[in-house]
Amino acid sequence: MSDSTNNSTEVINKLSDLLSSFICYSSSHLPDDVLNKLKEMREVETEGFSSTIYDAMFNNMEMADKLKRPSCQDTGIVQFFVKVGTNYPYMNLLHEALVESVLKATNDAPLRHNAVQVFDEKNTGNNVGVRVPWIDWEIVPDRDDIEVYFYMAGGGCSLPGMAKVLMPLEGYAGIVKTVFDQMTSYGVNACPPCLVGIGIAGSAEVAAKLSKKALLRPVGSHNENPRGAMMEKELEDGLNKVGLGPGGLRGKLSVMGVNIEQAARHPATLAVGISTACWAHRRSCIKINPDFTYDFLTHKGVTL
Amino acid sequence: MSTYHLTTPLSDADIEKLNIGDVIFLTGDLTTGRDDVHMRVIKQGKQCPVDLKGNAVFHAGPIMRKNDDGSYDVVSIGPTTSMRMEECEAEFLKETGVKVIVGKGGMGPKTTQGCKDNKAIHTIFPGGCAVVAACEVEKVDGVEWLDLGMPEAMWKMKVKEFGPLIVSIDAHGNNLIDNNKVIFNERKAPIVEEISAKLDFLD
Ligand code: SF4
Numbered sequence: 256m257s258d259s260t261n262n263s264t265e266v267i268n269k270l271s272d273l274l275s276s277f278i279c280y281s282s283s284h285l286p287d288d289v290l291n292k293l294k295e296m297r298e299v300e301t302e303g304f305s306s307t308i309y310d311a312m313f314n315n316m317e318m319a320d321k322l323k324r325p326s327c328q329d330t331g332i333v334q335f336f337v338k339v340g341t342n343y344p345y346m347n348l349l350h351e352a353l354v355e356s357v358l359k360a361t362n363d364a365p366l367r368h369n370a371v372q373v374f375d376e377k378n379t380g381n382n383v384g385v386r387v388p389w390i391d392w393e394i395v396p397d398r399d400d401i402e403v404y405f406y407m408a409g410g411g412c413s414l415p416g417m418a419k420v421l422m423p424l425e426g427y428a429g430i431v432k433t434v435f436d437q438m439t440s441y442g443v444n445a446c447p448p449c450l451v452g453i454g455i456a457g458s459a460e461v462a463a464k465l466s467k468k469a470l471l472r473p474v475g476s477h478n479e480n481p482r483g484a485m486m487e488k489e490l491e492d493g494l495n496k497v498g499l500g501p502g503g504l505r506g507k508l509s510v511m512g513v514n515i516e517q518a519a520r521h522p523a524t525l526a527v528g529i530s531t532a533c534w535a536h537r538r539s540c541i542k543i544n545p546d547f548t549y550d551f552l553t554h555k556g557v558t559l
Numbered sequence: 560m561s562t563y564h565l566t567t568p569l570s571d572a573d574i575e576k577l578n579i580g581d582v583i584f585l586t587g588d589l590t591t592g593r594d595d596v597h598m599r600v601i602k603q604g605k606q607c608p609v610d611l612k613g614n615a616v617f618h619a620g621p622i623m624r625k626n627d628d629g630s631y632d633v634v635s636i637g638p639t640t641s642m643r644m645e646e647c648e649a650e651f652l653k654e655t656g657v658k659v660i661v662g663k664g665g666m667g668p669k670t671t672q673g674c675k676d677n678k679a680i681h682t683i684f685p686g687g688c689a690v691v692a693a694c695e696v697e698k699v700d701g702v703e704w705l706d707l708g709m710p711e712a713m714w715k716m717k718v719k720e721f722g723p724l725i726v727s728i729d730a731h732g733n734n735l736i737d738n739n740k741v742i743f744n745e746r747k748a749p750i751v752e753e754i755s756a757k758l759d760f761l762d
Contacts, residue, residue, distance in 0.1 A: 311685035318690040325635045328634075328637045378707075411663070431755050443664045446663070446686035489754045498742075504725065504735075535687040
């Protein structure tokens with residue numbers, strides 16, 4: 256083996272070991288912002304079945320931490336959203352390291368086998384399949400580090416997902432109606448309280464992708480456009496008034512929040528995309544430097 | 560709203576005393592069965608490899624760990640979306656004699672009728688609480704149809720005080736989540752109208 260191959264193997268091992276630990280930890284621990292929001296909501300949700308469900312949720316988080324197990328059995332399809340600095344030295348090895356990390360974590364966490372090949376209808380048994388893990392790349396100029404966002408797309412929480420193109424005359428009211436219809440019909444299956452991600456753009460696929468990116472933003476963060484932030488707040492308050500409650504068993508609240516992301520639209524189209532995250536919103540983000548030191552951004556103070 | 564501690568196998572009389580909103584803790588046999596199991600038993604007409612008469616079926620796809628001696632442990636097991644099984648569940652109840660379905664979210668009118676006809680109930684285990692559930696499993700008795708993959712196989716388990724299980728469909732034709740959805744939909748329309756009025760952004 257040449258020196259450079261040796262070196263490549265070593266880099267892939269180091270990166271995938273770190274990323275695998277990052278995945279394992281993320282599968283049993285919610286990010287700080289989600290955890291804080293759930294604590295806040297638990298204080299309010301005290302009637303009917305709410306306390307029973309919240310008690311089970313918090314008990315579950317404690318046990319997942321203590322026993323080092325995935326907190327939900329549905330560890331989803333693994334999705335990575337990666338911001339890569341143009342000066343990051345291992346750009347050409349990153350794809351392989353990400354896939355390798357999923358194989359390792361599947362064995363170590365262990366994760367449930369969730370990749371079913373389309374047409375063959377066979378579960379690959381290792382969470383790797385055609386275009387899975389799903390990897391979304393973003394290039395960042397003049398940086399030499401990477402930021403890896405990780406998300407476990409479970410079945411129940413992916414179920415309310417949709418995108419459609421409205422006529423501009425339907426207006427933002429059309430978006431509101433679409434969101435409410437989707438949440439009252441499918442929301443109960445997505446283990447509420449959910450975080451609702453909405454994308455608004457000119458075509459369906461852009462709106463859909465932005466709706467997922469919106470879920471990667473922290474709970475409690477706001478759209479950078481003041482009208483966007485206002486719409487987030489209106490939707491959040493309105494959905495809460497519907498009172499889905501934890502598990503859809505009724506309560507005073509429905510959602511952890513509503514995050515909207517947008518792209519300029521075509522004059523003749525108003526596309527909306529919706530993605531939902533369940534209460535077990537296993538999203539995490541790690542910044543990795545060229546020397547493999549890291550900062551676990553969503554889980555402060557945690558050493559992997 | 561009452562709390563019951565039940566042990567399998569269950570009789571018609573055990574089921575008839577239950578109402579939506581009651582809470583159950585179950586002891587005895589619990590077997591997983593979801594999409595592919597329903598597909599095989601109902602659509603493909605295959606013989607169900609586990610005797611489910613009087614017992615409970617769990618809509619769940621667990622994470623299992625195989626031990627060196629070939630036995631299995633449950634790592635994480637929580638309910639999956641029951642609505643996916645709506646198409647086949649009534650026939651599944653009739654075919655297998657299952658008395659208790661465990662899942663999450665609601666089920667539809669066909670299952671509600673199926674529960675009435677076959678003296679069965681649907682119950683909800685708190686979603687996402689898979690480690691709590693795993694710790695209420697005493698023992699894994701075995702597995703059938705493992706060729707379907709880990710989440711879809713039939714895992715046979717002994718459980719102790721498994722719950723809380725909230726009765727969402729009883730054997731008298733009542734459906735808790737359907738009732739809730741009526742309320743959600745009534746509340747929805749005026750709220751949508753109120754918000755929409757504030758979102759006319761065209762100058
Ligand atoms: S919706 Fe989320 S918490 Fe519920 S079962 Fe699916 S992954 Fe788990």
